[in-house]
Amino acid sequence: MAAAMVWWPRFLLLLCLTCKTSTFYVPGVAPINFHQNDPVEIKAVKLTSSRTQLPYEYYSLPFCQPSKITYKAENLGEVLRGDRIVNTFFQVLMNSEKKCEVLCSQSSKPVTLTVEQSRLVAERITEDYYVHLIADNLPVATRLELYSNNRDNDDKKKEKDVQFEHGYRLGFTDVNKIYLHNHLSFILYYHREDMEEDQExxxxxxxxxxxxQSIRLEDLKTDEKNSCILPEGTNSSPQEIDPTKENxxxxxxxxxxxxxxxxxxxRWDTYLTMSDVQIHWFSIINSVVVVFFLSGILSMIIIRTLRKDIANYNKEDDIEDTLEESGWKLVHGDVFRPPQHPMILSSLLGSGIQLxxxxxxxIFVAMLGMLSPSSRGALMTTACFLFMFMGVFGGFSAGRLYRTLKGHRWKKGAFxxxxxxxxxxxxxxxxxxxFIWGKHSSGAVPFPTMVALLCMWFGISLPLVYLxxxxxxxxxPYDNPVRTNQIPRQIPEQRWYMNRFVGILMAGILPFGAMFxxxxxxxSAIWENQFYYLFGFLFLVFIILVVSCSQISIVMVYFQLCAEDYRWWWRNFLVSGGSAFYVLVYAIFYFVNKLDIVEFIPSLLYFGYTALMVLSFWLLTxxxxxxxxxxxxxxxxxxxKID
Known part of the structure; x- marks a missing residue:
């Protein structure tokens, strides 16, 4: 046992490292080659804030606009994420330096923000909005240089820890004053491909x-060619935005x-390591190992107990009468009695199979790298289409279970x-x-997209479920090994720990420990706009979640039948999804401690989408x-042996 405890963490670590999704690109996606002075298009994606959870289009703020605005045709996932990819005024040429260029300026005249525009910009800055740009499908990142103190030979040494955050801050506040980042210093890295001598x-x-950077108007020197000279050192002041007047x-x-x-x-390695996740690897593996061994111990206990019970029940001697005074064999004539509302139960289980x-x-396809963050919106698009097409499996399992439960109205059950x-x-x-429409956010699903989703629901999912x-x-129908009595057996009074809510609390803690x-x-990926790429870990955790849910469900139904309570259908379904209760508690904890949301609509969005997550997780488990x-x-x- 000790040797196994040492070997398993190493094996799981190797598995996670192997399954870790790195920069793998879908076959057929080729890199774009640039030559000297070729244009590199800078596009804008959206504005996001973890405080409001409301994304906005880039040109919802008075940024400089090109003469022709062209939006990229987004896929379903991008639309649902609120991405609105659009061209910008930035002119960037491959391997060509630009010291300072002025945007949207005519004859070196500054841009004037109206009072309304100034108020909107100031509001977005105080709400901690980030601007997201892309170049050659690479998102822009801001370098954060953190310093940590390490003691080496009794001398303090500062080590630079370089991290990146997604996008850049629209501005900042200081002593009740609001400042805008109006100068962007782009740093682009290129890799020179090996070519023959006579080729470019x-x-x-x-x-x-x-x-x-934030640079005040008076500190910038411009000319008629839209060139500018940046102030040196600390000889400049930031550009303040006064929301009460023109700026x-x-x-x-x-x-x-x-x-x-x-x-x-x-090239995506930089972006996928924006958050320091390595310190959590061993914690994840430790929780997986603990759940694995606890599930094994529970399995050993129940298997040994069952073997003893079955051996005693099958004895053909005088002891049989005394053994049948209690135990799970007594309810054999009622254990397969159909529950109340069998149509709803089978429908929920069918949706669970679909999920x-x-x-x-x-998760499996994403683990192989086919749904990497470089394929923007591919994960959500794939999930939506797969849920529609998996309706045939959900309908099949629900139909067979509904017939097993003596149901007859199959058309109504399918609907x-x-x-x-x-x-x-x-x-x-x-x-x-x-509510999102009311805020004019890009996160609002457009009406044509909503109609398209309804057409997918009623045109793809509904017919497949019926089929x-x-x-x-x-x-x-499923072959039950014993017959059901005509008269239901009286259920004895149950102990307090057999209460349904207590069972949910007991059954939910172990699966939740596998994935918290x-x-x-x-x-963090959903609510703080970070990249999630640990699909190797996620696949392993999903398998452990399936194992732990199965083990706990078996233990709970065994205890219930031993207490001579044969009404296990609905109870087992509710209790097995008990980990969803802990997910809800964790979501509340995350909202209070990790997020800085104070307004009503962002809070409503958070708890609304969290309720959907909890409901889906409850159906799944x-x-x-x-x-x-x-x-x-x-x-x-x-x-x-039952007579």
Whole structure:
């Protein structure tokens, strides 16, 4: 056992390192080669803030606009994320330096912001908004140089720890004054490709950084050619934005190129290590190992107990009568009695199967690198389409279970399966979308996209659910090993620890322990606009989650049957999803301690989308636990001799 405890963490670490998604590109996505002075287009994506959770289009603020504004055709995932990729006024040429250029200026005249525009810019700065730009599909990053003190030979030495944050801050506040970052120093890194002597050099963009600065109008010297001279050192003051009056300023930028040894295939490494996640690796592995061994111990206990029970029940002697005074065998005539509302139960379980298939495929494909962050919006687009097409499996499982539970109205059951869970999701999203519309945010799903989603729901998912339900209902129902009595058996009074809510608390803690650290990274990616790429860890945690949910569900249903309570169908489904309760508690903790949200609509968005996450997680874990318990119950009652 000691040797296993030492070997398993090393094995899991190696597995996670192997499965870690690095800069893998989908086959067919080729790098873009640039030659000297070729244009490198700088595009804007959106403005985001973790305080408001409301993304906005780049030109919702009075930035300099080109003569023709062209929006990129986004995929479904980009639209749902609020991305509105558009061209900008920045003129960047490959390997060509620019010391200082003035944007949208005629005859060296500064830009004048109206009172309304000044108020809007000041509001966005106080709300801590970030601006997101891309160059050759690489997002811009701001370098953060942190210093840590290390003691070496009793001498303090400062070591520079370089980290990056996604995008750049729109501005900053200081002593009740608001300042705008009106000068951007772009630093682009290129990799020179090996070419033959008689061929022109080929370059590839491998990193995109920016140093935002705030420079007062009076400190900038400009000429009629839209060139400018930056002040040296600390001889300048920041550009203040007064929201109560008009403000005059320059928007300027500079471009600096540096050669890099980073190859194009590894250029996303910088962005995927923006947060220091290595310190959490061993914590994740430790929680996985603990859950693995606890599940193994629970399995050993219940298997040994079951073997003893089955051996005693199958004895043909005088002891049999005394043994049957209590135990799970007594309820054999009622354990497969159909529960109340079998149509709703089978519909929820069908949606759970649909979710399970979708999540399993998405995580596995993402683990292989096919849905890397470089494929913007691909993860969400794939998840939406997979959920639609997995309706055939959800309908099939729901139809067969509904027939097993003595159901007869299969058409109504199929409609319930296809509309119950998706209808709740669509209803909540529609209400939240109305609030986002009211804020004129780019995160609001456009009406044509909403119509397209409805067409996908009723044109793809609904027919596939009906198709699967039809074949599932026609298939032979699950074969129960014992017959059901006509008269229900009286259920004895249950102890306090057999209460349903207590069972949810007991059953949910172990699966939640398998994934709560990974949950932190997922929440950071969703609510703090960070990249999530640890799909190797996520796949491993998902497998452990399935195992732990199955183990706990089997243990809980065994204890319930031993207490002679045969109403396990709904109870097991609810209890198996108990970890969703802890996810809700953790979401509240994350909201209070990690986020700085104080307004009503951002809070409503957070808890609205969190409610959808908790509901989906409850369906997923409840379905896993239900089918594990159902197989277990059929197995144990098939192993005993019943007259």
């Amino acid at each position: 050099h080929t370059y590839r963009v491998v990193r995109f950084e920016v140093i935002p 005059q300023l320059y928007f300027t930028y500079s471009v600096h190129w540096e050669e890099s040894d980073i190859k194009w295939a590894s 399970f298939c979708m999540i399993l495929i998405v 319930c399966t296809a509309t119950l869970y998706p209808g709740v999701v669509f209803g909540i999203c529609f209400v939240l979308n109305c 699967g339900y039809y074949f599932g209902f026609r298939k032979q 650290i990974e949950l932190f990274f997922i929440f 409840g379905t896993i636990g239900f089918y594990a318990a159902y197989m277990f119950v059929r197995k144990i009652y098939a192993a005993v």
